Amino acid sequence: MGAVRFSEVRKSYGDHEVVHGLDLDIADGEFMVLVGPSGSGKTTALRMLAGLESITGGEIRIGDRVVNQVAPRERDIAMVFQDYALYPQMTVFDNLAFGLRRRKTPKGDIERRVREAAASLGLDPYLARKPGQLSGGQAQRVALGRALVRDPQVFLMDEPLSNLDAKLRTQTRGEIKRLQQDVRTTTVYVTHDQVEAMTMGDRIAVMNDGRLEQVGTPEELYERPANVFVGGFIGSPAMSFITAAAEAAPGGGTRLRAGEVDLVLPGVEGLPSEVAVGVRPECARIWDPSHPTMAGPVAGEVSFVEALGRETFVGVHVGEDRRVVVHHDGRSALLPGDRVEFGVLPGALRFFDAQSGQALAPASRVAA
Amino acid sequence: MTSRREQSFTYALLGVFSLIALLPIVGIVFTALQQKGGGASFGSFDGLHFDNFKRAWQDGNFGTYLKSSAIVAVSVVGISTVVSILAGYAFGMMRFRFAQPLFYIFLLGLMVPMEAMIVPLYYDLRDLELTDTYWALILPQAGTSIAFGTFWMRAFFRSVPPSLVEAARIDGASSWFTLWRVLLPLAKPAVLTMVVLLFMWTWNEFLLALVMVTDEGLRTAPLGLSFFVGRNQADLTLLAAGAVIVAFPVVVLYVFLQRHFIRGMVSGAVKG
Numbered sequence: 356m357g358a359v360r361f362s363e364v365r366k367s368y369g370d371h372e373v374v375h376g377l378d379l380d381i382a383d384g385e386f387m388v389l390v391g392p393s394g395s396g397k398t399t400a401l402r403m404l405a406g407l408e409s410i411t412g413g414e415i416r417i418g419d420r421v422v423n424q425v426a427p428r429e430r431d432i433a434m435v436f437q438d439y440a441l442y443p444q445m446t447v448f449d450n451l452a453f454g455l456r457r458r459k460t461p462k463g464d465i466e467r468r469v470r471e472a473a474a475s476l477g478l479d480p481y482l483a484r485k486p487g488q489l490s491g492g493q494a495q496r497v498a499l500g501r502a503l504v505r506d507p508q509v510f511l512m513d514e515p516l517s518n519l520d521a522k523l524r525t526q527t528r529g530e531i532k533r534l535q536q537d538v539r540t541t542t543v544y545v546t547h548d549q550v551e552a553m554t555m556g557d558r559i560a561v562m563n564d565g566r567l568e569q570v571g572t573p574e575e576l577y578e579r580p581a582n583v584f585v586g587g588f589i590g591s592p593a594m595s596f597i598t599a600a601a602e603a604a605p606g607g608g609t610r611l612r613a614g615e616v617d618l619v620l621p622g623v624e625g626l627p628s629e630v631a632v633g634v635r636p637e638c639a640r641i642w643d644p645s646h647p648t649m650a651g652p653v654a655g656e657v658s659f660v661e662a663l664g665r666e667t668f669v670g671v672h673v674g675e676d677r678r679v680v681v682h683h684d685g686r687s688a689l690l691p692g693d694r695v696e697f698g699v700l701p702g703a704l705r706f707f708d709a710q711s712g713q714a715l716a717p718a719s720r721v722a723a
Numbered sequence: 724m725t726s727r728r729e730q731s732f733t734y735a736l737l738g739v740f741s742l743i744a745l746l747p748i749v750g751i752v753f754t755a756l757q758q759k760g761g762g763a764s765f766g767s768f769d770g771l772h773f774d775n776f777k778r779a780w781q782d783g784n785f786g787t788y789l790k791s792s793a794i795v796a797v798s799v800v801g802i803s804t805v806v807s808i809l810a811g812y813a814f815g816m817m818r819f820r821f822a823q824p825l826f827y828i829f830l831l832g833l834m835v836p837m838e839a840m841i842v843p844l845y846y847d848l849r850d851l852e853l854t855d856t857y858w859a860l861i862l863p864q865a866g867t868s869i870a871f872g873t874f875w876m877r878a879f880f881r882s883v884p885p886s887l888v889e890a891a892r893i894d895g896a897s898s899w900f901t902l903w904r905v906l907l908p909l910a911k912p913a914v915l916t917m918v919v920l921l922f923m924w925t926w927n928e929f930l931l932a933l934v935m936v937t938d939e940g941l942r943t944a945p946l947g948l949s950f951f952v953g954r955n956q957a958d959l960t961l962l963a964a965g966a967v968i969v970a971f972p973v974v975v976l977y978v979f980l981q982r983h984f985i986r987g988m989v990s991g992a993v994k995g
Contacts, residue, residue, distance in 0.1 A: 406892075406893075407889050426892075427893045428894070428895040428896070432893060436890060438886055440884065440886035440887045442887070453891075458895050501890075505894075
């Protein structure tokens with residue numbers, strides 16, 4: 356079936372290695388999102404899976420077949436490209452039918468499958484049009500339809516939403532997810548947008564600089580990032596990091612100190628003497644002495660205010676180059692330059708090794 | 724927005740350049756239409772006298788010359804177009820060993836003028852017993868035309884989004900199918916522009932025909948025209964009629980393809 360396995364896959368251009376031994380298992384029917392910044396190797400990984408790039412080392416399997424030397428057209432995959440790559444001189448119908456015709460599918464079958472795909476994507480009225488006569492959203496749906504109609508083992512999608520406006524992107528995101536759940540075809544989806552990754556993926560593989568940083572469900576990645584990179588990449592606004600000296604507090608717990616930050620975290624034990632503390636916006640709140648578990652206060656100066664209506668994110672500068680993003684329900688009266696005090700919820704903090712950036716084992720952290 | 728004054732100036736300038744380009748052409752057509760022995764000068768108009776064309780056609784043997792030119796031009800353009808599309812596709816779309824040096828070798832044909840190769844070429848073709856045949860005109864011109872055509876088509880294929888070809892590959896199309904059915908319909912303006920240019924250059928080639936053929940029946944139109952000029956120095960109207968006859972096929976081809984020609988010349992200049 357359509358399971359995909361990357362084993363020790365490497366890719367070099369000359370002496371320059373861009374993918375360093377990628378190991379990744381994608382289950383049959385799974386929606387796997389490859390996410391990472393530009394140059395992280397995610398698109399290269401997808402193109403190697405498609406057969407559009409050769410691999411320098413390792414092995415790629417689709418189902419139980421090693422496909423290293425198999426031509427793209429024989430891999431039984433379909434791909435949706437960032438720029439849609441529709442054939443401009445052909446009608447929407449011919450675009451959708453192209454792959455089936457190349458595979459010598461019987462005419463009646465082609466007609467039925469194209470009509471079905473067009474119906475499921477709302478493309479019926481446009482079948483006689485050419486791509487130049489379609490809006491961006493319609494062209495995007497034709498590109499999806501062209502993949503869907505083929506009924507391949509694996510769908511590959513290379514940032515298919517990046518050319519759409521924000522509203523259409525949200526709408527199409529839902530549509531792709533729905534289609535994938537209907538057909539349950541293994542899907543590998545590349546994006547640099549972590550919101551897309553979080554909302555669409557059954558699992559997410561975070562890549563950075565040609566390496567796989569972490570694979571997991573959206574929840575795992577958000578709650579238990581394996582390292583500082585994943586912590587900072589997943590979540591919006593990003594996790595704030597403060598490198599702090601840690602010592603056992605006299606009355607139990609741990610005392611963290613970094614410039615103006617001086618916090619005692621009850622219930623947190625066993626940290627090394629220097630740690631990187633990851634603070635998600637939602638675990639930093641404006642100081643409330645009556646809160647049962649809030650640790651603080653930490654004083655700082657407001658550096659920016661992002662009012663989103665239902666909530667506000669306040670960037671607070673806490674000395675040197677440290678900044679923590681603090682969450683505030685509803686609107687906030689704070690302005691840049693104001694002094695403010697905030698506290699943190701110790702149980703929601705994440706700790707990383709200050710040198711290696713790797714998450715400290717959960718055993719060393721006692722959740723409060 | 725351009726101001727009215729700027730606009731008027733632009734039109735005036737364009738008008739001047741159009742006149743510079745058009746006057747000689749109009750002049751020769753008018754001269755060709757003058758009455759025989761009317762004593763009028765170049766470019767003056769004294770009515771429509773089509774007899775000159777008939778006379779020139781018969782006296783100058785232009786029927787034979789145009790036939791030779793047509794055989795040579797159609798063969799050169801046909802061979803060069805097919806080979807240039809294939810070679811341009813390979814250089815523009817495929818990755819293979821020594822692609823770069825091979826492409827530079829192709830470019831040599833574009834850089835070395837016919838004048839520089841004509842003497843060795845003559846001896847080579849004479850050794851092959853090809854002088855005084857159509858092959859002596861077709862093969863060298865096909866060679867230089869393929870050099871240009873490959874360069875031209877490679878530039879076109881390079882401008883095609885790679886994802887289009889990749890999509891076709893994944894959809895199951897072979898390289899051959901991708902070229903002819905996916906890319907070539909998009910290449911129509913580029914191919915037609917190439918056809919017009921190659922046809923024009925081949926049609927107007929003079930030196931090669933002068934050196935390679937002596938047989939009257941193989942002479943091309945420009946060569947025939949030069950002999951015709953030599954024989955009829957005194958008769959201006961007849962010379963003008965001959966010149967119009969020789970230029971006519973290129974003008975006709977250009978008029979039919981000019982819409983594509985302009986599109987082909989500017990394609991890639993702006994993002995489509």
